Amino acid sequence: MAPVKVTMEVGTDSVAVITIFNLPVNALAIPIIAGLREKWTEATMRNDVKAIVLTGNGGRFSGGFDINVFQKVHATGDTSQMPDVSVDLVVNTMEDGKKPAVAAIEGLALGGGLELALGCHARIAAPRAQLGLPELSLGVMPGFGGTQRLPRLIGLSKAVELMMTSKPIMSEEGKKLGLIDAIVPSSELLKVSRQWALDIAERRKPWMRSLHKTDKIGSLSEAHEILKVAREQVKQIAKNMPQHLACIEVIEEGIIHGGYNGVLKEAKVFKDLVLSDTSKGLVHIFFSQRATSKVPSVTDIGLKPRTVKKVAVIGGGLMGSGIATALALSNTIVILKEINSEFLQKGMKAIEANVSGLVARKKLPQDKADKALSMVKGALDYSDFKDVDMVIEAVIENVPLKQKIFSEIEKVCPPHCILATNTSTIDLNIIGENTTSKDRIIGAHFFSPAHIMPLLEIVRTEKTSAQAILDLMAVGKAIKKVPVVVGNCTGFAVNRTFFPYSQGAHILVNLGVDVFRIDTQIASFGLPMGPFQLQDLTGYGVAVAVGKEFRSAFSDRTFKSPLIDLLIKSGRNGKNNGKGYYIYEKGSKPRPDFTVLPIIEESRRLANIMPEGKPISVTDQEIVEMILFPVVNEACRVLDEGIVVRASDLDVTSVLGMSFPSYRGGIVFWADTVGAGHIYRSLKKWSELYGNFFKPSRFLEERATKGIPLSAPSSTSSVSRSRM
Numbered sequence: 001m002a003p004v005k006v007t008m009e010v011g012t013d014s015v016a017v018i019t020i021f022n023l024p025v026n027a028l029a030i031p032i033i034a035g036l037r038e039k040w041t042e043a044t045m046r047n048d049v050k051a052i053v054l055t056g057n058g059g060r061f062s063g064g065f066d067i068n069v070f071q072k073v074h075a076t077g078d079t080s081q082m083p084d085v086s087v088d089l090v091v092n093t094m095e096d097g098k099k100p101a102v103a104a105i106e107g108l109a110l111g112g113g114l115e116l117a118l119g120c121h122a123r124i125a126a127p128r129a130q131l132g133l134p135e136l137s138l139g140v141m142p143g144f145g146g147t148q149r150l151p152r153l154i155g156l157s158k159a160v161e162l163m164m165t166s167k168p169i170m171s172e173e174g175k176k177l178g179l180i181d182a183i184v185p186s187s188e189l190l191k192v193s194r195q196w197a198l199d200i201a202e203r204r205k206p207w208m209r210s211l212h213k214t215d216k217i218g219s220l221s222e223a224h225e226i227l228k229v230a231r232e233q234v235k236q237i238a239k240n241m242p243q244h245l246a247c248i249e250v251i252e253e254g255i256i257h258g259g260y261n262g263v264l265k266e267a268k269v270f271k272d273l274v275l276s277d278t279s280k281g282l283v284h285i286f287f288s289q290r291a292t293s294k295v296p297s298v299t300d301i302g303l304k305p306r307t308v309k310k311v312a313v314i315g316g317g318l319m320g321s322g323i324a325t326a327l328a329l330s331n332t333i334v335i336l337k338e339i340n341s342e343f344l345q346k347g348m349k350a351i352e353a354n355v356s357g358l359v360a361r362k363k364l365p366q367d368k369a370d371k372a373l374s375m376v377k378g379a380l381d382y383s384d385f386k387d388v389d390m391v392i393e394a395v396i397e398n399v400p401l402k403q404k405i406f407s408e409i410e411k412v413c414p415p416h417c418i419l420a421t422n423t424s425t426i427d428l429n430i431i432g433e434n435t436t437s438k439d440r441i442i443g444a445h446f447f448s449p450a451h452i453m454p455l456l457e458i459v460r461t462e463k464t465s466a467q468a469i470l471d472l473m474a475v476g477k478a479i480k481k482v483p484v485v486v487g488n489c490t491g492f493a494v495n496r497t498f499f500p501y502s503q504g505a506h507i508l509v510n511l512g513v514d515v516f517r518i519d520t521q522i523a524s525f526g527l528p529m530g531p532f533q534l535q536d537l538t539g540y541g542v543a544v545a546v547g548k549e550f551r552s553a554f555s556d557r558t559f560k561s562p563l564i565d566l567l568i569k570s571g572r573n574g575k576n577n578g579k580g581y582y583i584y585e586k587g588s589k590p591r592p593d594f595t596v597l598p599i600i601e602e603s604r605r606l607a608n609i610m611p612e613g614k615p616i617s618v619t620d621q622e623i624v625e626m627i628l629f630p631v632v633n634e635a636c637r638v639l640d641e642g643i644v645v646r647a648s649d650l651d652v653t654s655v656l657g658m659s660f661p662s663y664r665g666g667i668v669f670w671a672d673t674v675g676a677g678h679i680y681r682s683l684k685k686w687s688e689l690y691g692n693f694f695k696p697s698r699f700l701e702e703r704a705t706k707g708i709p710l711s712a713p714s715s716t717s718s719v720s721r722s723r724m
């Protein structure tokens with residue numbers, strides 16, 4: 001294991017270089033903080049030290065406070081495990097210490113890492129170093145004085161923006177803003193920083209303590225105005241989360257009562273936030289997302305991912321063009337194949353539109369957009385397939401068509417080529433039935449729009465080789481997705497777990513609950529929109545096709561709502577034609593369309609599931625639970641069948657694929673906070689009242705009865721029961 005330590009070397013120039021060693025990101029673990037305090041004190045006391053340079057080992061300054069400590073605090077509820085860094089180390093020892101200090105920043109300085117740098121008297125950075133305070137994304141806020149020093153260095157407005165969005169900036173922008181004093185090549189970083197530190201010691205450069213600065217803060221009334229606007233924005237971007245408003249309050253404290261008082265308040269509120277449910281959920285998601293890159297018998301058997309330079313995408317529709325865009329943006333050569341020139345042109349145009357959309361939203365510079373477009377070549381036959389490393393089939397969900405394509409590509413592609421399908425529901429064994437290359441067949445399930453949505457569900461069968469899985473994981477990471485490896489079943493992990501979401505909503509409507517009330521409750525729980533608005537967005541065709549698949553695979557627990565057919569018959573097609581449950585008009589938010597109510601009445605009459613023909617009465621909380629507990633129930637079956645490697649993989653897929661609120665930690669984590677017992681008892685009651693759709697699964701029943709969390713690993717080996 002790489003050493004975790006802080007070293008100090010004093011040069012002949014009388015500069016002490018203090019270096020953090022804690023690979024891979026030099027996180028500020030408890031021993032590192034103790035080491036920093038010790039070395040700093042030693043440097044301060046030594047007569048042969050005139051100045052200090054703080055840096056990180058291995059090309060990265062520091063990724064911030066050790067997030068593992070938050071996890072320990074969450075498990076124990078004991079915040080005393082967190083040392084007093086803010087006042088004791090950053091204010092007293094570093095900033096107000098007797099020797100000037102310069103931070104030499106390479107790679108990244110995030111969170112507590114950047115805050116240490118802010119406590120130094122100058123900051124020198126290498127080009128393209130990432131600087132940021134992302135603490136709010138972990139449910140906490142900067143806790144080593146960042147809420148006070150950043151506004152004093154770069155101005156309140158920009159500092160608030162950086163903290164509220166948790167987004168990093170590059171050192172070049174940091175220089176313009178006043179956060180960085182100079183940018184120098186990596187090879188010069190230490191040399192320049194040492195000299196800078198000496199220059200401060202010898203008063204050739206200013207000895208600047210950022211907590212004492214006032215020139216960038218502006219007047220009190222300006223500050224109030226900026227913070228008022230921020231509070232308004234936060235209501236939109238951070239629903240149900242406490243940390244954003246708490247952070248603004250702490251910033252305000254410093255503006256009104258001075259930086260030091262701000263630091264004191266920050267330390268106190270920080271400890272409250274660490275214990276919040278929001279922080280527990282977000283920290284869980286942070287580690288769960290990283291855990292997805294560890295797949296037993298794939299990533300731990302010494303295999304290396306092979307280079308994938310050229311990929312063919314078959315089908316230029318919505319999914320195919322999105323996938324091609326994602327690949328091209330990461331400099332992969334893409335062959336887009338269609339069956340005729342009209343479809344091919346449409347596909348190429350869609351890629352152009354995807355790329356120019358990113359340019360218009362300032363997410364991509366024009367030169368990178370041009371480069372991406374130059375990576376894509378259209379094709380009407382297989383002649384360009386002879387040297388591709390991977391094919392991703394993205395045609396319509398039609399079994400004979402997919403089977404035909406797989407037989408053909410097996411013949412025309414080189415033997416190492418991975419044969420992937422973007423199917424969202426069809427069993428991979430059926431797709432590859434007529435091939436002899438079953439070890440190369442794999443699912444690459446993207447989510448629409450594929451060039452934007454972050455999740456890549458990688459589906460393996462029992463025959464898929466570890467090498468093919470590893471290669472696709474590497475491709476996924478290269479195109480900036482989070483790849484999650486799952487097993488083969490109808491709907492795979494994501495769509496399967498969430499099919500009861502819209503089913504539950506339809507049952508509720510047919511039981512007499514108002515459609516708009518359902519959407520409002522689900523949106524206030526934290527999903528971006530309710531199930532009916534989502535159905536309007538994805539189109540009713542998708543709902544019909546997907547519903548059919550699930551009804552045939554899970555006939556014991558599916559419900560055929562008459563509503564969608566009635567909507568289609570009445571000429572509604574959701575957002576597509578501007579008419580669904582909501583009215584869609586350019587430039588305005590969707591408005592409930594009350595003319596849909598008679599259609600819903602008709603659906604209720606046909607479904608005939610209301611007890612004694614009367615609408616049921618439910619609380620707002622019951623609405624949320626009657627929709628989400630069946631999702632938890634299906635997640636239990638997915639866990640029981642070993643479709644995912646670990647329960648937290650479902651947390652990640654629910655957040656990234658289904659927009660389940662990350663601050664609730666994902667579907668299984670949330671279920672455990674609610675309690676398996678309550679979920680089981682509720683489902684049991686509803687199944688007796690409203691039928692099998694709600695019937696608790698064996699796994700849920702067992703966990704609830706024995707009091708075991710749903711996320712706890714199974715005692716029986718999941719691999720033996722796995723369908724992977």
Ligand SMILES: C[C@H](O)CC(=O)SCCNC(=O)CCNC(=O)[C@H](O)C(C)(C)COP(=O)(O)OP(=O)(O)OC[C@H]1O[C@@H](n2cnc3c(N)ncnc32)[C@H](O)[C@@H]1OP(=O)(O)O
Pocket residue numbers: 024025027028063064065066067068108110111112113115134135138141142143144146287290291
């Ligand atoms: C008091 C203070 O104000 C509070 C704080 O500082 S809170 C912490 C603030 N810092 C952050 O939020 C940064 C979190 N880290 C990241 O965003 C990213 O890891 C990164 C941009 C630093 C690096 O990304 P990348 O190169 O893709 O590597 P990534 O896979 O994410 O991380 C590598 C390993 O470092 C770990 N790691 C990263 N940052 C960490 C941190 N701050 N603490 C502990 N571990 C950390 C990851 O868990 C991962 O471990 P693993 O290999 O065992 O899974």
